[in-house]
């Protein structure tokens with residue numbers, strides 16, 4: 358009897374242990390099958406290298422999206438891969454992309470190839486998260502969107518294009534890609550043309566050349582040279598920051614006994630409205646924005662200023678040169694504006710951005726040119742989107758280029774067709790994201806459009822041109838192989854108009 362009881366007890370314990378073990382195994386199996394079945398299809402390629410070599414060789418070709426196209430056919434619009442050293446989910450699906458862009462840092466944080474992260478630095482707005490990113494974004498965004506800056510940029514830009522184009526002679530070959538790089542640095546930190554500006558531009562060229570280089574930091578390597586150039590720029594910009602801080606302190610009124618709170622600018626130490634982005638950041642009194650953070654971000658802001666916006670103008674010239682019909686319509690619209698305004702005086706920024714066909718040309722250039730072909734994020738936890746699992750720690754590459762060139766979304770997607778935007782509402786078109794989206798939506802988007810409109814207006818109003826043969830290079834950054842040479846000729850009779858305008862100013 359006693360023995361029976363002991364045997365029964367042991368049997369019971371064994372049964373319980375066995376059931377627990379079985380439950381654990383089933384749970385584990387279920388979890389891994391859940392993960393396995395939902396992880397997007399695709400291949401992780403070779404050990405360590407993954408599929409990076411194929412990605413890069415496609416990226417250097419005229420059709421960088423061929424890497425994606427091949428996999429879209431095989432696996433669908435969302436697939437897994439392994440590029441730039443990380444297992445990666447590639448999204449060419451607008452809905453998945455939208456979800457990723459709109460998520461906050463609890464779900465996804467920015468993550469780029471190592472060399473790029475090292476060059477932009479950990480205090481860059483492109484990498485920071487949470488409250489500090491929102492603060493910086495807000496300060497930069499509200500300054501870049503301010504009518505005050507737009508008016509200033511319009512004046513600067515008009516003066517600059519007049520000076521630049523004034524130096525062009527009939528029959529001269531000009532390189533659009535070089536000529537368009539000038540204006541924005543002044544809006545960022547008020548560096549005037551001259552020695553300092555020249556130095557910054559030279560170092561910037563070295564800096565940007567290494568943005569997508571191999572992560573090798575040995576003397577002589579591209580990454581090393583880029584880092585050295587960045588150090589020199591930071592040193593120079595820190596000097597400007599210190600000088601501006603000193604001037605703000607001198608200008609700031611001594612504390613008044615009045616109980617009423619000071620206006621925001623005065624609270625920060627100066628009564629004057631910010632003249633440039635650096636002023637806007639220096640005016641912040643949260644104590645979070647150190648001099649180092651401000652200097653680093655000035656350099657990051659030079660990337661769109663010195664690279665993306667000039668490229669937008671250059672690509673517009675390229676596409677227009679290949680599409681005489683669009684060129685003619687654009688010319689008519691801009692000539693009409695000039696005629697309308699010749700009596701009432703100077704053009705202001707609203708005049709430029711209210712030209713519908715000009716805006717359609719810019720929109721179409723952004724779609725076809727894909728200056729920024731996508732963004733990269735890292736998942737902070739397991740995320741499920743549209744039935745796909747993105748495991749914690751994996752990267753997500755939202756590849757805008759494939760979406761912008763998807764024939765299911767855009768008829769004849771490789772054709773430059775500004776008229777397609779006459780029927781489309783760009784604002785609600787969730788599959789058009791040249792400026793990203795969500796919390797990190799580009800704060801410089803209006804400015805980029807404004808600058809491109811001013812440049813095109815002045816070019817079309819004053820010149821005809823014949824473009825030399827050139828082609829687009831897509832990697833590591835989008836640019837024209839031959840810097841877009843065009844042979845310009847001044848339009849008859851425009852000299853007097855220009856002289857008239859100059860007298861008016």
Ligand code: HEM
Nearest residue numbers: 482494661665666669728729732791792793797799801805
């Ligand atoms: C054609 C011109 C431009 C293009 C195509 C462009 C594109 C983009 C894209 C796609 C993003 C989102 C990046 C991400 O989600 O990780 C972005 C962010 C940003 N852009 Fe632009 N941009 C342009 C011009 C400008 C200009 C003129 C400025 C200002 C000088 C600017 C400043 C910024 C900043 C500060 C961010 C970071 C926002 C944040 O992370 O909070 N961009 N841009």
